[in-house]
Amino acid sequence: MIANKNCIIRLSRYKNAIYRLRDLGFVKVFSENLADATGVTASQVRKDFSMFGITGNRKGGYEISSLIDRLGEILGKNRVEKVVIVGSGHLASALMQYKGFEKEGIKIEAAFDIDPEKFDKNAAIPVLPADELKGFAAANNIKVGILAVPEIAAQRAADAMFDAGIKGIMNFAPIRLKSPNDCTINNVNLEIELENLIYFVNIIGKKEI
Amino acid sequence: MIANKNCIIRLSRYKNAIYRLRDLGFVKVFSENLADATGVTASQVRKDFSMFGITGNRKGGYEISSLIDRLGEILGKNRVEKVVIVGSGHLASALMQYKGFEKEGIKIEAAFDIDPEKFDKNAAIPVLPADELKGFAAANNIKVGILAVPEIAAQRAADAMFDAGIKGIMNFAPIRLKSPNDCTINNVNLEIELENLIYFVNIIGKKEI
DNA sequence: CTTATATTGTGAAAAATTTCACAATAAAGC
DNA sequence: GCTTTATTGTGAAATTTTTCACAATATAAG
Numbered sequence: 388m389i390a391n392k393n394c395i396i397r398l399s400r401y402k403n404a405i406y407r408l409r410d411l412g413f414v415k416v417f418s419e420n421l422a423d424a425t426g427v428t429a430s431q432v433r434k435d436f437s438m439f440g441i442t443g444n445r446k447g448g449y450e451i452s453s454l455i456d457r458l459g460e461i462l463g464k465n466r467v468e469k470v471v472i473v474g475s476g477h478l479a480s481a482l483m484q485y486k487g488f489e490k491e492g493i494k495i496e497a498a499f500d501i502d503p504e505k506f507d508k509n510a511a512i513p514v515l516p517a518d519e520l521k522g523f524a525a526a527n528n529i530k531v532g533i534l535a536v537p538e539i540a541a542q543r544a545a546d547a548m549f550d551a552g553i554k555g556i557m558n559f560a561p562i563r564l565k566s567p568n569d570c571t572i573n574n575v576n577l578e579i580e581l582e583n584l585i586y587f588v589n590i591i592g593k594k595e596i
Numbered sequence: 597m598i599a600n601k602n603c604i605i606r607l608s609r610y611k612n613a614i615y616r617l618r619d620l621g622f623v624k625v626f627s628e629n630l631a632d633a634t635g636v637t638a639s640q641v642r643k644d645f646s647m648f649g650i651t652g653n654r655k656g657g658y659e660i661s662s663l664i665d666r667l668g669e670i671l672g673k674n675r676v677e678k679v680v681i682v683g684s685g686h687l688a689s690a691l692m693q694y695k696g697f698e699k700e701g702i703k704i705e706a707a708f709d710i711d712p713e714k715f716d717k718n719a720a721i722p723v724l725p726a727d728e729l730k731g732f733a734a735a736n737n738i739k740v741g742i743l744a745v746p747e748i749a750a751q752r753a754a755d756a757m758f759d760a761g762i763k764g765i766m767n768f769a770p771i772r773l774k775s776p777n778d779c780t781i782n783n784v785n786l787e788i789e790l791e792n793l794i795y796f797v798n799i800i801g802k803k804e805i
Numbered sequence: 806c807t808t809a810t811a812t813t814g815t816g817a818a819a820a821a822t823t824t825c826a827c828a829a830t831a832a833a834g835c
Numbered sequence: 836g837c838t839t840t841a842t843t844g845t846g847a848a849a850t851t852t853t854t855c856a857c858a859a860t861a862t863a864a865g
Contacts, residue, residue, distance in 0.1 A: 391852080395795050399788040403770055417812070426772055429812095430854055437814060445813045446861045462791055463798040470790070481690035487770060487787045493794070530797055533790070555797035557790055561612055561696060563635055572804055573793040577784070578696045579608040581679070581742070581766055582671055584782040585702070586604050588739055588764035589672040595781055600822080626842070638842095639824055646844060654843045655831045809864075819854070825847085834839075 394435050395462070400425045401432065402458040409451050417448040426595055464492045471529050471553075473544050474536035475500040475514050478559060482533060483512045496527055517547065524551040531555040538562055603644050604671070609634045610641065611667040618660050626657040635804055673701045680738050680762075682753050683745035684709040684723050687768060691742060692721045705736055726756065733760040740764040747771055 404424035408416055418432040425432075436443070441457050443449035459465045472479045475498045482488075483495055498514045500506070507514045515523065523529070532553045536544045541560035548556060555571045558564055561579070566572050613633035617625055627645075631638040645652070650666050652658035668674045681688045684707045691697075692704055707723045709715070716723045724732065732738070741762045745753045750769035757765060764780045767773055770788070775781050 392792070393852080395792050396788055399785075399791050400772075403788070404772075407771075419812085424772060428854065430815095430856095431852095433812095433814060434853075443813060444861065445859065446811050446863090448812070462795050464791060464794070468794050477690040477693040481686040482786070484686040485786070488790065491787045491791055493787070493790055531790075531794055555793045557793050562616075563609075563613075563633060571793060571796040573789055573796075574804075575784075575786070575789055576608075577691070577694070578700045578702070579605055579612075580782055580784055581697065581702055581740075582608050582673065582700055583601070583604050584764045584766050584780060585673070585677050585740055586671050587601075587780040587782075595783075602822080628842085637824065639826095639845095640822095642842095642844060643823075652843060653831065654829070655833090655841050657842070807865085809862105811862085812860090814859080815857095817855085817857105820852080822849100822851070824849070827845095827847105829844080830842090832839105832841085835837085 394438060397425065397427060397431070397435055398439075398458055398462060401435070402455065402462065405451055405454055405458070409455070414451055415448045416451055416454065418443075420448075467492050467494050468531065469494050469496045469527055469529055470531045470533060471496055471520070471524065472498040472512075472533045472535060473500075473517070473520070473548060474498070474534065475502070475505045476535065476537075479533070479535040482535065495533075496529065497523060499523075517544075520547060521551040524553060529553060531557070533557045533559070534564075535559045603647060606634065606636060606640070606644055607648075607667055607671060610644070611664065611671065614660055614663055614667070618664070623660055624657045625660055625663065627652075629657075676701050676703050677740065678703050678705045678736055678738055679740045679742060680705055680729070680733065681707040681721075681742045681744060682709075682726070682729070682757060683707070683743065684711075684714045685744065685746075688742075688744040691744065704742075705738065706732060708732075726753075729756060730760040733762060738762060740766070742766045742768070743773075744768045 401421050404421055405416060418429040421432045422429040439461050470493060472482060472495055479498055483498060488495060495512050498512060499517045499520045500514055501517045505514050506516060530553060532548050534541060534544055534548065534556050538560045541562055542564060545556060545564045545566065549567055549570060554569060556564065557573045557575060559575050561576050564572050610630050613630055614625060627638040627641040630641045648670055679702060681691060681704055688707055692707060697704060704721055707721060708726045708729045709723055710726045714723050715725060739762060741757050743750060743753055743757065743765050747769045750771055751773060754765060754773045754775065758776055758779060763778060765773065766782045766784060768784050770785050773781050
């Protein structure tokens with residue numbers, strides 16, 4: 388599909404908003420509602436839907452249940468997606484405890500570390516030796532991993548992940564990873580986000596980032 | 597300044613890359629180097645610099661030390677920026693332990709919670725009762741806060757932050773906060789980022805997000 | 806059944822962002 | 836000090852993204 392990243396992110400946001408509206412008992416939703424809930428224009432919502440052939444009902448808006456199905460299909464979330472975490476520091480633990488992923492059908496299957504002190508085969512999410520990653524990923528068909536190790540160890544850990552057949556990394560280390568051509572990297576850089584926020588606060592004025 | 601969000605984020609990335617180059621002993625850097633390090637084009641680097649009147653040396657590239665100063669000025673990081681965290685769950689703890697912020701001159705001064713079990717006035721980063729936020733923010737001139745509470749509590753907590761004079765919120769709750777006109781919200785939504793990554797992995801092909 | 810009304814769906818226009826391309830020029834070499 | 840070479844700085848072009856505007860049409864009302 389020829390949709391850009393921002394469009395995909397917006398689809399996720401629409402989906403989240405739609406869940407909330409559904410929980411409030413809504414059955415239909417209009418492009419205007421989704422616009423209000425997510426902070427974009429109504430045309431943007433319709434255009435985004437149009438890009439993926441999502442159609443509503445001229446006059447009747449969009450039916451929530453079928454919209455959720457359709458968005459789930461597009462975003463690939465109609466089955467549980469299994470992921471691993473590499474690293475088991477504070478951030479990794481926080482992510483393991485985080486309930487938000489499950490709600491989206493994302494299951495963290497295991498964490499991997501090099502520090503034997505951290506190993507715990509019997510935890511709800513087991514913490515395993517890093518050298519077991521490849522076997523584990525193969526056995527469980529893992530394609531996506533979260534990289535939460537210190538900057539200094541990040542590239543090596545990423546290389547091990549690629550070697551284990553992982554095709555997508557959510558990278559929390561503040562460096563640009565060198566990666567094979569068929570792999571996708573999503574960089575999450577909290578310092579940069581916060582620095583960015585501070586910038587906009589200092590130059591004053593409302594802004595949504 | 598009429599620079600957009602992406603431009604500011606890129607400036608932060610350039611700065612990070614420049615720090616690394618400096619640590620390797622570099623004294624000068626070319627737009628081409630920064631392009632390689634951050635994954636953009638060299639023209640983009642020059643254009644971004646040009647927007648902020650950052651000038652180099654035709655032929656000699658950019659001098660690293662003055663570039664760092666200038667970027668620091670622009671990004672407002674030549675003094676320590678004090679921030680607070682609202683919430684003290686797993687994510688908040690991970691952020692409190694995180695060393696990356698300090699490196700950028702960002703100091704987390706305190707966390708706030710409503711659960712008395714969490715209070716700890718004597719910790720390195722004290723955890724204080726939520727109702728002390730307003731006084732604390734006023735006394736310490738806090739303008740930026742990190743919001744890391746469950747979705748259900750997020751809007752109320754945000755309102756308390758606005759009331760305390762906070763003008764910028766880094767929001768980890770997966771909802772769109774209603775906010776006053778002079779406040780900036782930076783939404784960090786980890787589920788959406790991960791879902792997004794999964795999307796791109798499933799449709800195959802290299803992509804940097 | 807006809808009319809009025811509300812909302813979608815989308816091509817076209819506008820705006821924003823990125824890339825191109827090249828003149829300007831500083832440094833190095835001769 | 837003249838020439839060559841490498842790199843910046845930036846207007847203009849190209850591309851991408853967003854918004855506009857309105858025809859199409861489903862529903863509701865009369």
